[in-house]
Amino acid sequence: MGQAKIKIDKNLFERLKKYASLAGYSSPEEFITHCLEKELAKLDEAESEEEIKKKLKGLGYIS
Amino acid sequence: MKRRQFLQLSLAATLGPLVSPSLFSYFNGKKETAVKVLILGMDGLDPNIVSRLMKAGRLPHFQQLAARGGFSPLGTSIPPQSPVAWSNFITGQDPGGHGIFDFMHRDPELYLPTFSGTSSEEPKKTIRVGQWVMPLSGGEVKLLRRGKAFWQILEENDIPAVISRMPANYPPAKTKQRTLAGMGTPDIMGSYGIFNYYTTEPGKINPDIGGGRIHQVYVIGNQVEASLPGPINTFRRDRPEASVEFKVYLDPVNPVAKIFLNDEEFILKEKEWSGWRRVRFSLMPGQSVSGICQFYLKEIRPHFKLYVSAVHIDPENPALPICTPPDYSRELVSRLGLFHTKGLPADTSALDNNVLDEEEFLYQDNGFLQESLAMLEHELSRFASGVLFFYISSTDQRQHMFWRLTDPAHPAYDVKLAGQFGQEVENIYLEMDRLLSRIEKYLDSRTVLIVMSDHGFNPFERGFNLNTWLFENGYHKLRNPWKEDKGTLFENTDWPRTKAYGVGLNGLYINLKRREKYGSVEPGPEYENLVRELARRLEEFVDPLTGKRPVFKAYISREIYHGPYVEQAPDIVLGFNWGYRISWSSPLGKFPPQVLENNTQKWSGDHMAAAELIPGSLLANRRLIHPSPSLTDVTATILHLFGIKPPPEMRGKPVLDIA
Numbered sequence: 001m002g003q004a005k006i007k008i009d010k011n012l013f014e015r016l017k018k019y020a021s022l023a024g025y026s027s028p029e030e031f032i033t034h035c036l037e038k039e040l041a042k043l044d045e046a047e048s049e050e051e052i053k054k055k056l057k058g059l060g061y062i063s
Numbered sequence: 064m065k066r067r068q069f070l071q072l073s074l075a076a077t078l079g080p081l082v083s084p085s086l087f088s089y090f091n092g093k094k095e096t097a098v099k100v101l102i103l104g105m106d107g108l109d110p111n112i113v114s115r116l117m118k119a120g121r122l123p124h125f126q127q128l129a130a131r132g133g134f135s136p137l138g139t140s141i142p143p144q145s146p147v148a149w150s151n152f153i154t155g156q157d158p159g160g161h162g163i164f165d166f167m168h169r170d171p172e173l174y175l176p177t178f179s180g181t182s183s184e185e186p187k188k189t190i191r192v193g194q195w196v197m198p199l200s201g202g203e204v205k206l207l208r209r210g211k212a213f214w215q216i217l218e219e220n221d222i223p224a225v226i227s228r229m230p231a232n233y234p235p236a237k238t239k240q241r242t243l244a245g246m247g248t249p250d251i252m253g254s255y256g257i258f259n260y261y262t263t264e265p266g267k268i269n270p271d272i273g274g275g276r277i278h279q280v281y282v283i284g285n286q287v288e289a290s291l292p293g294p295i296n297t298f299r300r301d302r303p304e305a306s307v308e309f310k311v312y313l314d315p316v317n318p319v320a321k322i323f324l325n326d327e328e329f330i331l332k333e334k335e336w337s338g339w340r341r342v343r344f345s346l347m348p349g350q351s352v353s354g355i356c357q358f359y360l361k362e363i364r365p366h367f368k369l370y371v372s373a374v375h376i377d378p379e380n381p382a383l384p385i386c387t388p389p390d391y392s393r394e395l396v397s398r399l400g401l402f403h404t405k406g407l408p409a410d411t412s413a414l415d416n417n418v419l420d421e422e423e424f425l426y427q428d429n430g431f432l433q434e435s436l437a438m439l440e441h442e443l444s445r446f447a448s449g450v451l452f453f454y455i456s457s458t459d460q461r462q463h464m465f466w467r468l469t470d471p472a473h474p475a476y477d478v479k480l481a482g483q484f485g486q487e488v489e490n491i492y493l494e495m496d497r498l499l500s501r502i503e504k505y506l507d508s509r510t511v512l513i514v515m516s517d518h519g520f521n522p523f524e525r526g527f528n529l530n531t532w533l534f535e536n537g538y539h540k541l542r543n544p545w546k547e548d549k550g551t552l553f554e555n556t557d558w559p560r561t562k563a564y565g566v567g568l569n570g571l572y573i574n575l576k577r578r579e580k581y582g583s584v585e586p587g588p589e590y591e592n593l594v595r596e597l598a599r600r601l602e603e604f605v606d607p608l609t610g611k612r613p614v615f616k617a618y619i620s621r622e623i624y625h626g627p628y629v630e631q632a633p634d635i636v637l638g639f640n641w642g643y644r645i646s647w648s649s650p651l652g653k654f655p656p657q658v659l660e661n662n663t664q665k666w667s668g669d670h671m672a673a674a675e676l677i678p679g680s681l682l683a684n685r686r687l688i689h690p691s692p693s694l695t696d697v698t699a700t701i702l703h704l705f706g707i708k709p710p711p712e713m714r715g716k717p718v719l720d721i722a
Contacts, residue, residue, distance in 0.1 A: 058255035058274040058373070059166060060411040060463065060666060061568055062650045 008032075086706050095448035096222060098704050098721070099510045101502075102452040102697075104152075105495055106145060106230070106246075107459035107670060108516035110136040110680040116492055124499035125682060128514065132685045132719075136678035138693030139518040141618055142569035142636055143670050143677055145246055145459065146180055148517035148694055149230040154210030155698035155713030159624030161210040163231060164632050165567035167650065171579045174553050176566050176651060180207055180231055180247040194300050204234050204383060209628060210712065212236045213698050214450065222705050223449035225442050228435070230406065230454065230517075234384040242387045243395070245454050246406035250373040251294050251344075251354035251382065258373050258410055260418050261289050264366040267417075274412025282367050287311040291324075291371060293344035294352060294382075305344040305352070311369065318363045331360040336426065339401040342374060353377040355401050359423065370418060372427070375404045398441055402434050409460040415665045421484045424464065432457045436498065443505040450701060455498075461491040462520045466668025474524055474661040488668070511704060511719065512684045515697055519677035523662050523669040525606065526646030527613045527639065529565035532604070532658045538563040538597065541654070553652040559583055563597060563634075566652065568645050568671050570633030571597065571617075594619055594634050601637065606659055613659065615640040615673040626712065638673025645671060681718075689718040 008016075013028065020031035088097045116122045117129065128134070140148040140158065142165065150163040158164045167176040184203045208231055214224040215238050226232070228245030235242045250256050258275040260268065265279040280287050293305035309324040318333035325343055337358035345351045354374035361368040376383055378392035378401065385404050386392040395402065409428035413419040419427065432455070439453045465487040467475035499514070506512060533539035534547065540560040541547060549555065553564065558581035561574050573590055576582035584590050598617035606613050616638035624632055637645070647664070648655055670677055681692055689696060695715035702709050703717035 058250070058257050058412060060255075060274065060407070060415070061166060061669075062273065062647060 090447070093447070096705065097509065099446060099448060099507075100450045100513065100701055100704055101443075101446065101506070101510055102450065102513045102515060102701070103498075104149070104229075104452060104454040105458045105514060105516050105680075106454065106456050107462050107518060107520050108492075108495070108514075108680045109462070109519035110134075110678060111519065112488070112492060113680050113682075116489065121489070121493060122496040124496045124503075125514075128499065128512065128682045128684055132512075132683040133687030134680070134682045135687055135690075135692055136519075137515060137681040137697070138691060139674050139677065139679050140694060141623055141674045142638065143518035143672065143674050143679075144568060145517050145670075146231040148679070149232075149246075150208050150210075151694040152515075152517070152698055153208070153212045153229065153231065155213065155695045155702075155709060155715050156210050156626055157624050157695070157714060158626075158632060159620075159629040160626030160712055160714075161208050162628035162631060163208050164620075164636070165570050167567040167570075168631070169566040169570075169572060171572075174556070174558070174564065174566075174579070174652070176552075178207075179567075181205060181233060181249075182207055183253065206232070206234050206236060208232070208236075211710070212238070213701055214238060214240050214242065214452075216702060216707060216710070217450060217705065220705065220707050222707075224452070225446070225450070226452045227438065227442060228406075228454040228456075229452060233406065235387045238387050240387065241391050243392065244385045244404075244406070246456065248376070248385055248404055248406040249383070250405045251352065251376055252292070252374065253294060254373075256373040256405055256407070256410070256412070257292075258413050258418070259291060259371040260413075261287065261369040261371070262367060264368070269416060272412065272416040272418075274410075275416065275418060280367060280369075282313065285313045285315050287313070287367055287369075289369075291342060291356075291374070293342075293354065293374065296344075296346050298347040298350060305346055307342050307344055311367075313363055313367070320360055320363060322358060331358060333360055333363050335360055336430070341377060341401075352382045353380050354382075355404075357427075359419075359427075361419075361423070370413065370423075372410060373405055373408075375408070378402055378404050395438065395441070399434075399437055402438065403431050407456055407460065409457065411460060411464055411666060414464055421465075421480060421487075425461075425484075425487065428457055428460060432494070436501070439502070440505075443502060446505065449705075455495070458491050458495060458516070462488055462668040463666050464668075466520065466522055467665060470522060472524075473522060473667060475663050475665060475667045506684075510684075511721065513697065513700075513719075514680070514682040515694075516679035517694065518670045518679045520668050520670055521672050521677050522642050523644045523667055524642040525609070525613065525644075526649075526660050526662050527637075527643055528646045528649045528653075528655050528658050528660070529571065529637070530649050530652060531654050531656070532601075533563050533565065533571075534654055535658060536600065547654045548656050551648070551651050551653050555654070556652075562593060564652070565645075565649055567633065567650055569637045569639075571601075571635040571637060573634045575634075590634075598635055601635070606643075608659065609642075611642070612640055613643040614638070615676060625714070637671075638675075639671050641672060641676055643672070644669045683719055686720040687718055688720045689716065692718040 017028045020028045025031040117126045140151045146163050150161040154161045168179045182205045214226050217224045224240045226242040230246035233244035233247040235244050261278045261280045265277050268277050270277050280289050290306045290308050296305045312321045321330050339355045343351045343353050355377050356374045357372040359370040379396040408431045414424040467473045468481040468485045540557040541555045542557045565571050574583050601614045601617045618636040620632035696718045699709045699715035700717045700719050
């Protein structure tokens with residue numbers, strides 16, 4: 001799997017390093033990846049919620 | 064003689080004079096039931112309006128029917144929503160027995176609304192080949208209504224039945240009887256109905272409307288290119304929406320256009336409807352799905368406006384199960400041509416959002432009604448034995464949309480429109496009277512005719528924001544209270560601190576520990592006390608504007624339902640007062656700033672009131688022997704007419720004198 005680099009604020013990175021270690025992650029990268037995946041899963045979920053709304057709205061009783 | 068026939072005849076003898084002495088007779092050499100039962104289900108037919116119009120002499124055929132047999136209000140379900148009420152009729156049980164409590168239920172794990180009537184499962188086994196996902200097993204659409212349908216019981220007793228467009232029967236319950244699914248049948252997108260509107264002037268329409276999509280198009284060289292969305296293509300890994308491109312060529316001079324769709328072309332004049340057009344969505348090489356829709360060329364110039372109805376499942380080649388036996392819809396097409404398959408086909412969303420105007424809506428709904436009546440006559444022409452049930456939705460849909468024009472006090476009253484369309488509610492009753500006249504020639508002395516509705520109607524003038532009320536009274540907590548009116552689907556809710564929430568049109572749920580994912584209320588006394596406190600406080604709440612109580616009755620579900628599914632019910636079912644309903648946005652977990660708001664929408668009549676306030680109607684050509692019949696009694700009556708003892712879970716009793 002290919003990898004890409006992103007830039008991140010240095011102070012934020014220091015904090016990430018600290019909490020990654022405290023939370024038991026093997027590296028800051030693993031912690032960041034986990035956080036991003038969690039947030040993306042929420043967005044994916046939101047999309048399906050949007051779909052639920054659209055489908056129900058055709059009923060006429062809700063808007 | 065078969066053992067079953069012997070038992071039927073023995074039962075008939077045991078039941079005495081109320082039952083026909085012989086269940087079967089020979090007519091023209093064919094064995095047929097001695098009694099035929101024709102049931103016309105007119106959704107939302109209100110007994111007060113029927114009574115008023117009969118007294119005024121405007122419903123002569125209803126009057127004749129009432130004089131010959133009887134007419135009575137018909138006790139409805141709690142809540143009086145169509146899927147719930149018709150399920151009561153189908154199964155002879157209340158929602159505790161059939162498990163349909165609302166149009167919407169909720170998933171206690173996610174706190175999200177779900178369809179109450181069906182669930183869809185995608186194929187469990189698939190294989191990925193490049194960009195394609197190939198199913199190795201079939202997906203499934205499941206009917207969530209529980210309990211045996213009365214026509215399944217008839218079938219067990221060799222009584223034939225045709226059940227046409229019964230609500231809350233999608234996909235159709237398993238049977239060899241001829242059945243066609245009704246309300247609850249989705250469009251090809253899997254939704255309750257999504258229309259498409261193509262316009263060069265999209266700014267005039269709210270882009271976020273329910274039940275429709277607005278597409279901006281451009282007229283370039285007298286030509287419009289557009290795309291009609293279809294179902295999600297589950298054969299593709301990225302699951303895109305399937306679509307069909309189409310082109311519209313505008314006549315440079317005359318108000319006429321030619322539409323090229325798939326391999327077909329057709330011409331429409333301005334203000335003309337196309338009739339049914341077949342559309343084929345390609346999913347992968349060798350795989351496509353077919354639907355049918357209607358085009359309406361609303362305007363060519365100065366602005367291009369083209370409405371396309373929801374894409375219905377093609378009855379000639381149904382992609383989803385809409386009938387039993389599976390070739391029944393195909394047989395109907397061969398006799399009658401293409402017909403609508405989506406439940407509740409009239410496009411109330413398009414009217415509510417000014418995509419269609421009142422006249423266009425009526426034209427569309429009348430088309431569906433006439434199509435239905437042709438189907439009814441087709442079935443009547445071969446109705447020789449057993450039961451024929453036929454459902455009509457226009458009575459319900461027109462009352463929803465035109466009630467506002469019957470009452471100058473309604474917040475959505477429009478004096479100009481009232482002058483033109485103020486009689487539409489009455490007109491649909493008059494149309495039903497003409498229907499009774501039209502079918503008279505099919506009725507013989509063996510025919511028991513029952514006209515029934517699932518509920519009555521009342522005005523929807525004020526909307527009650529249940530979730531806002533819960534929030535303001537401390538039962539629902541938000542993570543960011545200053546964002547109260549932002550977002551939907553409880554995205555701002557602080558669940559561990561929340562005690563109650565509203566989902567659906569009448570339902571209130573307690574955030575119960577070990578049932579809801581982040582439950583906060585302990586089962587037992589804490590739960591019981593909270594339910595009683597909420598029910599009391601909701602019933603006591605007064606609308607400061609009108610001095611009326613918006614909640615006429617807060618029913619505690621465990622006290623009103625019976626059967627194995629009571630635990631799945633909302634904890635409290637709200638029965639609204641005359642003029643009130645749940646608000647537009649509360650059912651989907653929104654928190655508008657006001658607890659109460661005026662309803663200024665065209666959707667202006669409704670039926671979410673307390674069951675006591677809006678009973679349905681029952682008319683029959685046999686005398687009624689019960690003073691206050693209810694929906695489940697009609698089910699018991701049908702079985703009784705054929706000498707069948709209702710199963711113990713059925714709650715009704717026979718109500719017709721057939722001596």
